[in-house]
Amino acid sequence: MTAEAPFDLDAAGARAKAASRVLATSSSAAKDDFLRLAGEMLEERAEELVAANEVDLERAAAEGVSGAGLDRLRLDAQRVASMAGGLREVAALADPVGRVVEGWVRPNRLRVTRVRVPLGVIGIVYENRPNVTSDAAGLCIKSGNAVMLRGSSSAISSNMAITGVLRQALAKAGLPTDGVTLVEDTSREVAIRFMKMRGVIDCLIPRGGPSLIASILENATVPYVIDGDGNCHVYVDEHADLDMAVTIVINAKTQRTSVCNAAESLVVHQAVAAEFLPRIAQALDGVQLVGDERSRRLVDRIAPATEEDFATEFLDMKMSVAVVDSLDAAIDHVQRYSSGHSEAIVTRDLAAAGRFTREVDAAAVLVNASTRFVDGGELGLGAEIGISTQKLHARGPMGLEALTTVKFVVEGDGQIRS
Numbered sequence: 001m002t003a004e005a006p007f008d009l010d011a012a013g014a015r016a017k018a019a020s021r022v023l024a025t026s027s028s029a030a031k032d033d034f035l036r037l038a039g040e041m042l043e044e045r046a047e048e049l050v051a052a053n054e055v056d057l058e059r060a061a062a063e064g065v066s067g068a069g070l071d072r073l074r075l076d077a078q079r080v081a082s083m084a085g086g087l088r089e090v091a092a093l094a095d096p097v098g099r100v101v102e103g104w105v106r107p108n109r110l111r112v113t114r115v116r117v118p119l120g121v122i123g124i125v126y127e128n129r130p131n132v133t134s135d136a137a138g139l140c141i142k143s144g145n146a147v148m149l150r151g152s153s154s155a156i157s158s159n160m161a162i163t164g165v166l167r168q169a170l171a172k173a174g175l176p177t178d179g180v181t182l183v184e185d186t187s188r189e190v191a192i193r194f195m196k197m198r199g200v201i202d203c204l205i206p207r208g209g210p211s212l213i214a215s216i217l218e219n220a221t222v223p224y225v226i227d228g229d230g231n232c233h234v235y236v237d238e239h240a241d242l243d244m245a246v247t248i249v250i251n252a253k254t255q256r257t258s259v260c261n262a263a264e265s266l267v268v269h270q271a272v273a274a275e276f277l278p279r280i281a282q283a284l285d286g287v288q289l290v291g292d293e294r295s296r297r298l299v300d301r302i303a304p305a306t307e308e309d310f311a312t313e314f315l316d317m318k319m320s321v322a323v324v325d326s327l328d329a330a331i332d333h334v335q336r337y338s339s340g341h342s343e344a345i346v347t348r349d350l351a352a353a354g355r356f357t358r359e360v361d362a363a364a365v366l367v368n369a370s371t372r373f374v375d376g377g378e379l380g381l382g383a384e385i386g387i388s389t390q391k392l393h394a395r396g397p398m399g400l401e402a403l404t405t406v407k408f409v410v411e412g413d414g415q416i417r418s
Contacts, residue, residue, distance in 0.1 A: 025144075027096040031091075035142060039088045050080065053092075053157070055294070068328060073155055090400070098116065119145055119202045122403060124136045135384070148181045150182075160184065198277035207386050238272055239347045240269075248346055248370050250284065261374045261375060266320070269324060269326070270294070281299045284319065288319070289302045290319075340363060342366065376399050
């Protein structure tokens with residue numbers, strides 16, 4: 001976008017729609033060629049991408065962006081390599097397009113099949129994280145969709161550099177370059193227009209905080225899948241292996257604090273709280289702990305928690321703590337404050353684990369494992385396009401299959417309806 005040639009959203013949408021029709025019938029080989037080429041080219045041009053990212057980081061720091069925000073924005077050689085590796089992993093996955101989900105023959109000899117087909121044009125609205133540019137493009141192209149990417153102004157230099165590489169890789173693979181389109185105008189006005197592109201965008205996926213989600217709910221007139229926030233809990237049951245619980249909580253909270261599957265809330269059964277809480281408080285050195293009255297009686301450094309604290313996705317070195325009397329109370333606490341993302345129980349009691357997995361309403365429920373595993377790559381889906389916290393169309397980590405729908409194909413030999 002230049003002063004002489006401002007970004008034309010409608011024209012870009014028309015080109016993306018045309019590209020989606022080509023991609024819907026492109027071969028798996030061509031799509032995989034693109035993914036491998038894109039991975040190679042990202043690595044070859046890593047220095048260029050990191051340099052573009054430095055422009056974004058310097059601007060963000062000058063604007064007072066927090067440490068967690070800078071971490072989400074940052075690209076380095078390792079993260080570029082991870083982006084490239086994610087594209088290669090997607091190339092190795094089976095192509096969902098054309099897969100027969102089920103089929104049957106009617107008494108009148110009509111043959112009915114349900115076949116997976118692309119959605120069309122996927123719109124992604126996301127904040128800060130430039131790796132989403134690569135991850136989303138790879139998954140959309142592999143599943144036969146075109147993608148329109150509307151990143152935040154904070155990452156515009158990084159996103160333009162990455163998109164430039166991806167479009168060159170599409171051309172080298174013989175695929176339409178408009179299969180990947182970056183919305184270069186990051187103004188709020190254009191963002192709202194983007195959310196209303198009926199007839200162009202077939203599915204809109206937001207990846208960001210509460211303000212972005214609120215904007216989608218208020219303004220979008222196209223179908224959307226909510227990639228919500230992650231107020232994720234770890235519940236340490238009365239029958240927990242406490243050594244295991246310490247390891248899981250440390251990993252879930254501190255391995256990477258700025259992501260949606262990091263744990264934000266710790267719930268502990270009163271039977272083990274006196275032993276466990278002092279241990280975990282010491283192990284979580286550097287993490288600000290806020291908690292209820294019962295937890296504060298056991299650990300001096302736990303500060304009082306507000307109602308808002310228990311419901312907040314901190315995305316930082318902060319965690320809420322609550323002590324409960326029973327599994328019932330733990331489930332009630334989780335259900336009250338959960339954002340529906342990922343919830344974990346640590347226990348050796350199969351019955352308790354079974355109740356927790358059945359009764360906790362979340363996109364993912366874990367038993368004796370860190371919430372950090374709720375990730376497309378970790379669950380074998382390849383790079384994910386988001387983690388849906390709603391219940392229609394897709395829920396949980398959204399991989400290739402979540403970017404397709406089904407078409408009924410009905411074959412006959414002259415049948416007519418009487």
